[in-house]
């Protein structure tokens with residue numbers, strides 16, 4: 001009798017076990033199919049909205065499918081709705097933590113796609129609504145009184161005649177890199193940052209980039225990720241290049257910023273894990289907040305304050321610039337950084353048509369100490385990319401706060417790189433950076 005019971009229990013166990021296995025395989029097959037349709041849909045959107053797909057490094061067949069089946073915005077909306085409907089049939093509680101990341105990622109990116117479709121159709125929304133729907137973040141409101149208070153505290157840092165903006169502009173002029181040395185300094189910085197990054201992150205052996213200096217662009221620099229761990233980096237030389245921008249831009253666009261981020265996504269997530277949905281990077285999506293946040297944090301990751309000053313002094317020597325005031329430059333820039341929240345505040349008022357372009361330029365100069373040319377360039381970026389500006393500030397804050405919560409200090413360099421590396425190991429969303437465990 002006992003033997004019969006034993007056999008029956010084993011039979012039931014095996015039936016349930018194999019049924020569960022079969023179910024898991026079915027879920028994976030269905031999910032992979034859904035992910036492939038998601039990729040084609042994003043590429044189809046990219047065929048209409050030319051700046052939408054920032055990078056694609058997946059199989060050629062999906063690109064060919066998107067190109068041979070061009071669909072309208074209405075059809076894109078219907079297809080996105082249908083994918084969301086199918087996604088919602090899954091109960092995410094049955095997924096392991098890693099698959100939950102995958103599930104939520106596709107869902108959020110599809111909602112962002114729907115919001116972008118509405119904008120391309122001509123239904124522009126308020127700045128905060130747009131940034132929330134597409135990027136899942138909202139830049140905090142700040143008042144003019146708060147701006148005045150920060151400016152007052154900065155006053156003593158830059159004594160002299162004229163407005164604070166004029167004094168900062170005059171002081172910063174002393175750090176303009178002579179034009180003929182700009183390419184040399186960028187190459188020096190890139191070499192040093194690639195060396196530093198390789199100490200902590202194993203980069204694919206075939207990773208490489210090429211560098212181009214361009215003009216007449218709404219942005220300061222751009223990383224065009226081409227796949228196969230290859231980036232085309234462009235630096236815009238429309239405006240004077242300041243010494244501090246050399247490391248800011250190199251870290252942001254290349255090492256350990258965008259080039260390393262995209263290479264890691266391609267290697268770890270797309271090639272090794274087979275998550276095809278991450279082979280397409282839609283610019284107007286929550287992923288941009290994490291990508292820009294990591295890129296903006298990159299310079300703090302790569303250098304301590306002292307290391308940065310030391311390296312910038314070397315750059316000064318090469319470019320025949322006076323290196324005596326580099327320490328003071330960073331004391332002043334630390335103060336000016338406190339004005340960053342006012343950039344989004346002015347942009348929000350401009351985008352929502354509360355103020356016009358002339359007023360926005362004036363306010364940007366007054367509250368963020370930009371030169372007139374920098375303020376105008378910044379607004380031309382807003383004219384092109386809408387609320388994308390929030391990805392830089394809010395992305396940086398999310399990464400910085402995450403690192404602080406995890407106990408990162410300027411001294412524990414190894415730990416800082418370890419956490420950063422972990423952030424490169426999945427298609428994380430802004431909400432993931434509010435948690436203590438990324439894969440919960």
Ligand SMILES: [Zn+2]
Nearest residue numbers: 252258292295
């Ligand atoms: Zn960027």
